[in-house]
Amino acid sequence: MFGKTIKQKQYLLLIIGGLTALLLLAVFNKTMKVTSTNESCSSCHIHPHADATWMLSAHHNTRSGVSVNCVDCHLPPKDQIVKYHTRKGYHGIHDLYVYLTSDSAKIDWTEKRTFESAKRFVYEDGCKKCHTNLFPATLNTLGAESHLKYLRDPENTSCLQCHLNVGHYRGKAGLTGGEEVVSGTKVIHTAATEVRSFHTFDEKIPGTSVAFKMIAIPGGQFKMGTFADEPYRRADEGPQIDVVVDSFWMGEIEVTWNEYLAFFNATSSQGRKEAVEVTEINKTDAVSGATPPWGAPDQGWGKGTRPAITMSHHAAETYCRWLTQVTGKKYRLPTEAEWEYAARGGTNSAYFFPGSPKDYETDGFLKKIFGTDTTVINSYVYYSENSPSKTQEPDKVKANPFGLKNMLGNVAEFCLDFYDPAVYSKYPKALVKNPRGPRNGMEHVVRGGAYNYSAKDLRVGRRDFTRTKDWLVTDPQIPKSIWWYSDSKNVGFRVVCEYNKAILNSKKNQ
Numbered sequence: 001m002f003g004k005t006i007k008q009k010q011y012l013l014l015i016i017g018g019l020t021a022l023l024l025l026a027v028f029n030k031t032m033k034v035t036s037t038n039e040s041c042s043s044c045h046i047h048p049h050a051d052a053t054w055m056l057s058a059h060h061n062t063r064s065g066v067s068v069n070c071v072d073c074h075l076p077p078k079d080q081i082v083k084y085h086t087r088k089g090y091h092g093i094h095d096l097y098v099y100l101t102s103d104s105a106k107i108d109w110t111e112k113r114t115f116e117s118a119k120r121f122v123y124e125d126g127c128k129k130c131h132t133n134l135f136p137a138t139l140n141t142l143g144a145e146s147h148l149k150y151l152r153d154p155e156n157t158s159c160l161q162c163h164l165n166v167g168h169y170r171g172k173a174g175l176t177g178g179e180e181v182v183s184g185t186k187v188i189h190t191a192a193t194e195v196r197s198f199h200t201f202d203e204k205i206p207g208t209s210v211a212f213k214m215i216a217i218p219g220g221q222f223k224m225g226t227f228a229d230e231p232y233r234r235a236d237e238g239p240q241i242d243v244v245v246d247s248f249w250m251g252e253i254e255v256t257w258n259e260y261l262a263f264f265n266a267t268s269s270q271g272r273k274e275a276v277e278v279t280e281i282n283k284t285d286a287v288s289g290a291t292p293p294w295g296a297p298d299q300g301w302g303k304g305t306r307p308a309i310t311m312s313h314h315a316a317e318t319y320c321r322w323l324t325q326v327t328g329k330k331y332r333l334p335t336e337a338e339w340e341y342a343a344r345g346g347t348n349s350a351y352f353f354p355g356s357p358k359d360y361e362t363d364g365f366l367k368k369i370f371g372t373d374t375t376v377i378n379s380y381v382y383y384s385e386n387s388p389s390k391t392q393e394p395d396k397v398k399a400n401p402f403g404l405k406n407m408l409g410n411v412a413e414f415c416l417d418f419y420d421p422a423v424y425s426k427y428p429k430a431l432v433k434n435p436r437g438p439r440n441g442m443e444h445v446v447r448g449g450a451y452n453y454s455a456k457d458l459r460v461g462r463r464d465f466t467r468t469k470d471w472l473v474t475d476p477q478i479p480k481s482i483w484w485y486s487d488s489k490n491v492g493f494r495v496v497c498e499y500n501k502a503i504l505n506s507k508k509n510q
Helices: 002-034 038-044 050-055 070-074 081-101 124-130 141-152 159-163 257-267 274-280 313-327 336-344 365-370 375-380 501-508
Strands: 201-204 211-217 220-224 241-245 248-251 412-418 444-447 463-465 496-498
Touching: 038 050, 038 070, 038 081, 070 124, 124 159, 211 336, 220 336, 241 336, 248 336, 257 313, 336 412, 336 444
Parallel strands: none
Antiparallel strands: 201 211, 211 248, 220 241, 248 496, 412 444, 444 463
């Protein structure tokens, strides 16, 4: 009798345990189902306009009536059981923490819409689960080429590169209005500024109300490249060479949208196809300008005095030719030597201001906990730590010793030279005067830091280069545009004006 009682208790416990497990499983499944609804997502994950833009998107407002939900894009597919539940738990805890501890009004939602940010919370396995056929009958030639590239090189390509805005409608944007955006005076300049001596001056673009400052940079000698022991030094930054450059003028800031739109308005090839543009570009003495861009070239961040971006190196050089034509002065992109000489401003350290890259770099466990003092660097450049992931107006930073602003931040800048990683070792051992880089090449030098660079990548001697093919992946045109980069938004340019002492002397005597 006693043994039967024990067994009965064991069975009872087993039944209770089983029922409890089933109940917990049911509660778990119900919780997972409820917390996977759009209503649940929006109740905690507060994002202004997210619901409205989703309802207007190609993933909801469809002809077939099929609607994609939040979890279809922002979680792995449910058949990936472990990954689905772990990522759901991670995102749920993260969003709840942000909801309880942060002010949603202060979150930079624009930054969340970037490709770099979206990769962290959009799962391509979800894309491929629905889009099982990457080559439907309705796919155009460009789409087929892009999907082939995706299949051949999945590590370096992404659905988001071309389809970033399909989940949330962002509106149709372009170079809206094609109009000059000018702050302050609207006085139309009738002539360019006449310069009779080597001094800083404000250049005026005739026929517009646009003017910009050109800083007189006296020529001199400096060591080009970086010291062998400079922190974060790269192989293409040496060996150091002794260089002398002649005097020149350089733009105080990068070419702004005010200036670039003046060029676009005067020369743009509205309606002309890229194929025609390529064949006709050199048939006339008149400067033929850019075709309309695909999308919003300013990324919706604003124009005005922000640096102009997304134009190609070819477009930047064409702008310089046009500026030369309308002002009567010789404008061009800076050589790499001129750029570094101007950026250093007579200094020879990693930056033109006090501090080492190790002082300001925020990588590392301890720095993430205790932080680092970035007061000095923040006063001179816009970079990843003080820009809200986009370009900024240039008036809030200090100038370098030559009076140039944002040489190391806001956007990186095109140079005239072709890029060669070993070019420094190919120059003569003696003093090199006005080096111009390789005679030919495929890509051009890019110098300076940008709004999305960390401190180590803002060093004066750091070198970079254009990546034309990669920067045109999402351009839908065939052939690709020679005027606009569809996938580069942190590179612009500033101009130099050549100083010709003989011409200035002749003007004085007139």
